[in-house]
Amino acid sequence: MTTRVRPSSKRCAVIGGSGFLGRHLVEKLLERGYSVAVFDIRQSYELPGVTFYQGDLCDKEALRPALKDVPLVFHCASPAPASDDRALFQRVNVQGTCTVIQACTELGVQKLVLTSSASVVYEGADIKNGTEDIPYTAKPMDYYTETKIEQEKLVLQACDKEGGLLTVAIRPHGIFGPRDPQLVPILVDTARRGKMKFIIGDGTNLVDFTFVENVVHGHILAAEHLRPESPLCGKPYHITNDEPIRFWDFMSKVLVGLGYAAPRYHLPYMLVYGLAMLLWLLAMLLRPLVAFKPTFTPMRVALAGTHHYYSCEAAKRDMGYKPLVSLTEGISRTVESYPHLRHGAP
Numbered sequence: 001m002t003t004r005v006r007p008s009s010k011r012c013a014v015i016g017g018s019g020f021l022g023r024h025l026v027e028k029l030l031e032r033g034y035s036v037a038v039f040d041i042r043q044s045y046e047l048p049g050v051t052f053y054q055g056d057l058c059d060k061e062a063l064r065p066a067l068k069d070v071p072l073v074f075h076c077a078s079p080a081p082a083s084d085d086r087a088l089f090q091r092v093n094v095q096g097t098c099t100v101i102q103a104c105t106e107l108g109v110q111k112l113v114l115t116s117s118a119s120v121v122y123e124g125a126d127i128k129n130g131t132e133d134i135p136y137t138a139k140p141m142d143y144y145t146e147t148k149i150e151q152e153k154l155v156l157q158a159c160d161k162e163g164g165l166l167t168v169a170i171r172p173h174g175i176f177g178p179r180d181p182q183l184v185p186i187l188v189d190t191a192r193r194g195k196m197k198f199i200i201g202d203g204t205n206l207v208d209f210t211f212v213e214n215v216v217h218g219h220i221l222a223a224e225h226l227r228p229e230s231p232l233c234g235k236p237y238h239i240t241n242d243e244p245i246r247f248w249d250f251m252s253k254v255l256v257g258l259g260y261a262a263p264r265y266h267l268p269y270m271l272v273y274g275l276a277m278l279l280w281l282l283a284m285l286l287r288p289l290v291a292f293k294p295t296f297t298p299m300r301v302a303l304a305g306t307h308h309y310y311s312c313e314a315a316k317r318d319m320g321y322k323p324l325v326s327l328t329e330g331i332s333r334t335v336e337s338y339p340h341l342r343h344g345a346p
């Protein structure tokens with residue numbers, strides 16, 4: 001006879017726990033007394049209180065030991081948006097997420113918290129104070145967004161309030177903070193190549209950038225408020241800093257903080273967007289012969305030149321969310337954490 005261990009409520013698993021957001025989440029969970037199983041395709045650190053399971057989330061047998069006897073699972077794994085590899089996104093974000101749901105259901109996991117993205121409703125047009133009832137975009141701007149939509153639908157539809165798996169999705173936007181492998185490194189690389197001199201559009205567009213610890217806070221609150229009778233079941237929630245900022249002011253603050261010049265010269269949005277589309281088409285056509293990845297993709301140009309900020313009122317109402325770290329504090333902690341990316345650093 002096999003006896004089933006009753007999962008401790010202070011045990012959880014983080015799929016994608018080696019990544020930027022995942023590791024911050026793991027550190028906060030440990031601080032709050034959880035013991036954590038990390039499942040990831042790579043192991044990037046070691047910490048007391050963390051058990052690592054290395055494997056691909058598309059492989060149910062590999063997932064099983066990490067999710068066994070765990071009541072709560074966070075799923076924050078995804079290929080990087082910059083990879084732009086359609087087959088990989090489809091395999092990991094869609095098929096892999098089906099596998100995660102199946103494994104959770106078979107192993108009796110009680111709660112699954114997905115890291116989705118606010119970009120599931122973004123299609124290149126302005127979004128001002130967007131709420132969660134905006135429909136998914138029918139015209140996703142890249143494969144990453146296309147598969148994040150499918151992934152979110154799968155997880156939310158799997159919610160079963162009648163004693164089964166409970167699910168909720170967190171939609172962060174523009175996460176930044178120490179150890180981010182994407183926003184600050186790409187920005188600095190672009191500046192070092194002399195390409196951050198220009199402001200796309202009139203520079204007044206407001207966007208959300210969200211400090212990583214606020215995103216973590218939203219995930220933990222969601223997990224702790226997710227119960228069969230709570231409004232969170234099967235719902236998505238925006239988690240933001242609640243301080244929309246001009247895209248180009250944010251970029252300038254980070255650049256100047258690291259010793260680079262702020263962008264100064266304006267270029268018309270439609271001109272840059274048109275050029276980005278042309279370059280993108282060229283890159284697609286030449287792909288079999290030469291591999292080149294334009295820095296200014298249509299998605300990045302759209303993000304740089306339109307309003308895209310979201311309301312986090314639903315998270316405040318349903319889970320008592322409020323940002324813990326202000327934008328000013330978050331930017332200064334981020335800048336300090338990248339001494340190697342400072343202007344003139346060896």
Ligand SMILES: NC(=O)C1=CN([C@@H]2O[C@H](COP(=O)(O)OP(=O)(O)OC[C@H]3O[C@@H](n4cnc5c(N)ncnc54)[C@H](O)[C@@H]3O)[C@@H](O)[C@H]2O)C=CC1
Pocket residue numbers: 015016017018019020021022039040041042055056057058075076077078079080092096115116117118148171172173174175176181182
């Ligand atoms: N960084 C951002 O601005 C935003 C990120 N998100 C979402 O947040 C989540 C975390 O993103 P980041 O921490 O920024 O990315 P990241 O790239 O730092 O972390 C993702 C982790 O997933 C792991 N992973 C990828 N494929 C895997 C597989 N097949 N099996 C197991 N592990 C796998 C990677 O090894 C990595 O450790 C993702 O779901 C992303 O879509 C949402 C909105 C904004």
Ligand SMILES: CC(C)=CCC[C@@H](C)[C@H]1CC[C@H]2C3=C(CC[C@]12C)[C@@]1(C)CCC(=O)C[C@@H]1CC3
Pocket residue numbers: 081116117118119173174175182183186187190295296300301303304
């Ligand atoms: C114009 C330019 C080259 C700016 C450099 C910074 C960009 C690399 C970032 C600015 C906004 C960021 C962002 C994301 C990735 C990095 C940026 C484009 C996401 C696409 C990451 C994944 C998401 O789910 C949504 C993010 C929106 C903001």
